Amino acid sequence: MTVTAQAIPMLTDNYSWLLREDKAGKTGIVDPAEAAPAIAVLEAAGLGLDFIFLTHHHPDHVGGAEALRERYGAQIIGNRADAHRLPRLDVPVHEGALVEFGAANARVIEVSGHTLGHIAYYFADGGLLFAGDTLFSMGCGRLFEGTPQQMFDAIAKFAELPDETMLCCGHEYTASNVRFALSVEPENQALRARAEEVAALRARGLATVPVSLGRERATNPFIRAASVAEFAERRAAKDNF
């Protein structure tokens, strides 16, 4: 693989992701909530930082971006449509744009719902999807700005990606999500197996992500919703779960 990802825990339950491209030796970070934990990881590995990929404007996804740009001269990438509420963008992007990352590239997928102008990044070389707060393991983001229809359509855009794609999301919400998912589909065997795995991982303080889209397709009640109405009903139920 040309591109690999490593989770960096930030704040209470955020994950930022360190990206390494091994042909040209580029380094990137996705959604740095804070600068300090990223600097610690980069220093320990003796790395600089070339790119900062932002998915959406929430402070727990952009909080460390300016400080990291200042320290490393990294370029900040984000949705040009949201430029007014993101840190100053060095590389404004849009739906379908290909962002060069050394010998690899990231495809920008616009996924409004959690916020309007939320984007995801898909690295075909490496099979990595950075979905921000759109899709979580067995969950999805709250609808702060978009409609159920928009979020349903956003998640449907991921349907074209291979099962082996690894979902790298913005939060460790899996333990709570799996309880809700089991309430929706108590007899789903793949879900029950995943629930056991998640309990074991969390008991050891380990991350439950990344997780493959194939497993999410078998377990995530929001991917599995058959219609916008069913999706909206599940999202509303989860909000009050």
Ligand code: ZN
């Ligand atoms: Zn958010």
Ligand code: FE
């Ligand atoms: Fe968030």
